[in-house]
Amino acid sequence: MKLFILLGLFTNLLAFGSTLNSNTGRGFDKNEIDIYISSTDCSGAGFSTATFRDLVEDAVDDYWNAVPTADLKLNVKGVSNIDIAGKTHNDILNDGLVPANAILAGCNQSFASPTTLGGAVMSCTGNTCRAVLIINSGASSQMPNQDRDTQIAVIAHEVGHAIGLGHTEISHNLMYFNISGKTQNWLGQDDIDGVSYLYPHDEPALGCDFLPLLGSMGAIKDISDDDDDMSGGFMISILAGVLLSLLFFTPTKIFKSFI
Numbered sequence: 001m002k003l004f005i006l007l008g009l010f011t012n013l014l015a016f017g018s019t020l021n022s023n024t025g026r027g028f029d030k031n032e033i034d035i036y037i038s039s040t041d042c043s044g045a046g047f048s049t050a051t052f053r054d055l056v057e058d059a060v061d062d063y064w065n066a067v068p069t070a071d072l073k074l075n076v077k078g079v080s081n082i083d084i085a086g087k088t089h090n091d092i093l094n095d096g097l098v099p100a101n102a103i104l105a106g107c108n109q110s111f112a113s114p115t116t117l118g119g120a121v122m123s124c125t126g127n128t129c130r131a132v133l134i135i136n137s138g139a140s141s142q143m144p145n146q147d148r149d150t151q152i153a154v155i156a157h158e159v160g161h162a163i164g165l166g167h168t169e170i171s172h173n174l175m176y177f178n179i180s181g182k183t184q185n186w187l188g189q190d191d192i193d194g195v196s197y198l199y200p201h202d203e204p205a206l207g208c209d210f211l212p213l214l215g216s217m218g219a220i221k222d223i224s225d226d227d228d229d230m231s232g233g234f235m236i237s238i239l240a241g242v243l244l245s246l247l248f249f250t251p252t253k254i255f256k257s258f259i
C-alpha cells in the first residue's frame, strides 16, 4: 500500500458516481480528438517514447474508443517534436505547445510529488479546449514497477481526465481516485456514463432536448477542481453545472488532476 493515492479525497462524493468538471464544461467541442505524443524521453517511466506512443494507443483503443454509447474517437498521432522536459502542465499550456482541440501526452519529471504516476490538466477558452497528460519519468516514479496492463490503465485514467472526467468514489471504475492494487482493465458504469454524457452520439441542443438527458445523469456530479493540492472539492450538482455551462463565456478555465 503506498504511493498511488490521490491526495485530494472527496469524502462528500460517496453517494455519487462519475464526476465531471464544471470549469471545462462539456469537454472538447469535437468528438474526434487528436493526441500528440511529446518527444521528451520516457525512459524514467520504464519505456521508450515510441513504446509510450503504443501504450497511449492501447489505452484509447481498449478503453475510451470502445464505448458504444459514446461518440468519441481519440486519434493517437506519431511522436512529434514537442519537447516538454522540465515543464509543468501549466507551462506547457501557457507556452502554446498544445494544438487547439487536441491533447498532448508525454513524460517528464515536473511532479511535485516524486512518486506520482501521472497527471492531466485540461484547459478551455470558450469552445476551444486543450489538455496535457504527463507520465512521471522521474527517478522515483512508480511507473517502471507496473506491468504493461497497469501502465496502460494509468495512461487511460489520465486520458479520462484529459477528456473532461473527474474521479469516482466507486472502485469498479477506471476513474476511481486510487489505483493502488487495481487490476481492473475495463471501464466501469460511471466511466461509461461520464464519457457518454460528454460525447453523446446525438448532441442535444441546450434547450428542451437537454432535459431528458439530465434524467439519465443522476449518477454524475460536477466538480470544479480535482487536484492533489486540494484539501477539499468544490462540488455542485449536475443541474447547477449545466446552468454554469450555459454561462460559458468566461475566460480560460483549467481542470487539473493527478492520479
Ligand SMILES: [Zn+2]
Residues within 6 Å of the ligand: 006, 157, 161, 167, 177, 257, 258, 259
Ligand atoms: Zn485521477
